[in-house]
Amino acid sequence: MRVDLAGLSIPVGGVSGVDLHVEPGELVGLIGPNGSGKSTLLRSVYRALRPGDGTVRVGGDDVWRTLSARRSARRVAVVAQHSAEGFDLTVAEIVATGRTPHRAAPAADREIVARALERVGLTGTAHRLYATLSGGERQRTLLARALAQQGGVLILDEPTNHLDIAAQLDLLELVRSLGVTTLAALHELNLAAAYCDRVYVLAAGRVVACGPPARVLTPSLLGEVFGVRAHLGVNPLTGRPALTFAPLDTTGDPR
């Protein structure tokens, strides 16, 4: 399913005139400094924050003017920041809440929940309390809930926050392997560089660059937008683009 944002402006978050699209099956990263408008933009896509101007189309239909909240939730699923609810629920119960927008038979719902748990590798964890899980397992649970929603479009808002490096790589590998149309705000630029098909760079609410990471994440752009010195190379372990950074005003001497 395709996502198209045209002329999107959201005064409350400073987002202004954003054009962005995600092709079916693409993993697109949204990057930018703190406060540049990433979460605000995503919230308008998953119908939590009404834009002041412009359109958000998912699968060709206007999320705000044509689709009801329920129909929109059947197309767009989200793993948002601070999804800390559900501490007294089991993993399977949390994943089952992804079925809320649908009106399916209970047996069909159970089957879909089981499949979602299997896709994220949590089948054996289904009856554990969410509160007892590691950070990585919690994020995989929330991803399974989004998959159970069967939306066709996945929105991820900084999904790797607070995860250790293994859990970060594990989550992005998993998201990539799903092949679901995904728009993800990512703080960790090396994850964006390694896993995204394309990235959009936001600065002060506007798109300042977009394209494949190796073309977009140049030292001059990163200097301009993030105020750091950067080097774009190749990760010798994976062959994917990799960045290293230094503050703007240092010579490289760590003392």
Ligand SMILES: Nc1ncnc2c1ncn2[C@@H]1O[C@H](COP(=O)(O)OP(=O)(O)OP(=O)(O)O)[C@@H](O)[C@H]1O
């Ligand atoms: N409900 C609101 N009321 C007022 N200002 C808001 C509101 N929501 C967001 N903002 C402001 O809009 C700007 C963009 O915020 P947003 O959270 O979208 O940025 P972000 O790029 O996701 O930041 P971060 O990387 O820190 O998560 C910020 O200056 C923020 O303070």
